[in-house]
Amino acid sequence: MARKTYNIAMVSDFFFPQPGGVESHIYQLSSKLIDRGHKVIIITHAYDDRKGVRYLTNGLKVYHVPFFVIYRQTTFPTVFSFFPVFRNIILRERIEIVHGHGSLSNLCHEAILHARTMGLRTVFTDHSLFGFADAASILTNKLLKFILSDVDHTICENTVLRASLDPLMVSVIPNAIVAESFRPRGYQPSSSKTNPSGFAPDRSPVRLGPRDTITIVVISRLFYNKGTDLLTAAIPRILENHPYTRFIIAGSGPKAIDLEQMIETNVLQDRVEMLGPIRHEEVRDVMTRGHIYLHPSLTEAFGTVIVEAASCGLYVVATQVGGIPEVLPSHMTTFAKPEEDDLVAAAGKAITAMRAGHVRTERFHDQVRHMYSWANVALRTERVYDGITGSIPEEEFYGFDTGGYNGSRRRDFALVDRLKRYYGCGIWAGKLFCLCVVIDYLFFLFLEWWFPRDSIDICPDWPRKMPPEDVARGSKSNRSSTSLGAAKE
Structure with missing residues (x-):
């Protein structure tokens, strides 16, 4: 049919x-x-x-x-x-x-x-x-x-x-995502079995020393249901526990004023960068500036942005709500309850894992590319x-x-x-x-x-x-008709 x-x-x-x-x-x-x-x-x-x-x-x-x-x-x-x-x-x-x-x-x-x-x-x-x-x-x-x-x-x-x-x-x-639009920095498509990671041959996995700065990225609408209040409470504690860490936050909404007040109150202007609203085509450029993606949402059906983050080579810290636990495999994510203490602990666990080299984020893009289409x-x-x-x-x-x-x-x-x-x-x-x-x-x-x-x-x-x-089926049908005609001749 x-x-x-x-x-x-x-x-x-x-x-x-x-x-x-x-x-x-x-x-x-x-x-x-x-x-x-x-x-x-x-x-x-x-x-x-x-x-x-x-x-x-x-x-x-x-x-x-x-x-x-x-x-x-x-x-x-x-x-x-x-x-x-x-x-x-x-x-x-x-x-x-x-x-x-x-x-x-x-x-x-x-x-x-x-x-x-x-x-x-x-x-x-x-x-x-x-x-x-x-x-x-x-x-x-x-x-x-x-x-x-x-x-x-x-x-x-x-x-x-x-x-x-x-x-x-x-x-x-x-x-799903368009994986080609969310490539890590330095990524080149794999062309042989000797380069399975997808990176250029001269690029090795990133190793972070104890004094290297780890950047945590947040890209979200700044509304209550997206966990902005949770984020506002957690950021000062995360930065206090981990001195060589900074945040980049992109997005807009009524809760942006709360984040700005938190930054001023805690004098974090040099460690928290707020970009405001960004276009979708700019998301990849922002994500590739970071090492960890933090997703503090209170309700979420799927969370496309965490797939985009993993595709860009970021380790994901996300709240364990809605359908999020089913989106990415466990080696790409650390989950937290939608509570301040648990989110701070999960972020700390991710930072420690990144510094210890336990997370091979350079492999994430090719894995995500085959999971979602x-x-x-x-x-x-x-x-x-x-x-x-x-x-x-x-x-x-x-x-x-x-x-x-x-x-x-x-x-x-x-x-x-x-x-x-x-x-x-x-x-x-x-x-x-x-x-x-x-x-x-x-x-x-x-x-x-x-x-x-x-x-x-x-x-x-x-x-x-x-x-x-359908093109392949039509070509096969044409070849069969041609073969049948030749046989009759």
Whole structure:
């Protein structure tokens, strides 16, 4: 059976020019899906003067819709006002699958709701981890339960518990990095078995003496959930315990003022360098100035930045939260509890290991390069698309015969069936969710009458690419046909 290609819309509040892991994930995944022959567009909100339609490399089209931003680059939740613009884009681009990103993205949640009303398949990727006790987490989890009650498939971490999802409707797909963009200083690709480390032959592993300065790098948004308070408390103690140590901190956020006050109070201006916000293309240059990467986050689903740090040849000290313990092998990391004392102890352990030469960081890049690949992420995401559209049998997608397990697991678009799913979200919330869905459906019927589909121009597509395996398969088929023709002659 021929491999099917799709028209896909990635929707999120978080995208370039804002730097970050979600933004990079969406861009890299979209680019690799385009390389595999799919059509991908991105829908996000306007950023300053970046409005309307923009084109990025590889033919990736971005729609910057003019919606009001309220907090941390998230748009104001309107529920229904996004629908006319969204419908117009979806019909113009002939979209078949809507893929939303981010639990805190209002644009993503509204797009999934409207896409289901329009009869489109939907996928949601969760990039964050939240608890279950505080008010913000409870509200976010209830919103997720509403949206994901009718989504076709979810790619996530602990969202199964938070949104009460069927585990069969969930896949865990890791992030990845472009390893070539995060090479250590002095790195040269291995060309023989005599140079397995990947470094130039005249470069030996770094040996640090007791008086050599060790630089600890931190690159993060300076928010509470990223552990900035923990970092502020730990830095003076780490520097006091280890005299020949310094910090480089890159990033911006409301907690930056706390770091600046800590530096002034402890007179650490010559040992702590704050760079402020940096562009993603500058991350590698900052990381290669250091020896250790410190990641004090309180919640984290994956932590792409620690993979980037390891790829640059840095030893990683990270808090043992979320999915971080599963990201890198143990010889690349030292873990700490999200507590001040434990973080200080873990940093000290890493500094001692670096000075003793127990960590061979010059080997990290080649190891990371083989562990994480965006091509593999795109391939696994494509399989999710195949599963929700029926391009592959349910037995193959879910791993067993689903006929005896509540029948087909693909979501029905019928309004009655959708309302049944939403009604089970809570005594009062379920009724409110059903009301929203009914209004959304009536609004959709109004738009179909007021702005008929026939009056919307269809955008021409960029030429589709053919993935390497299809090229190889075509070449093999042509050779077989040629051989058969020669045999007949």
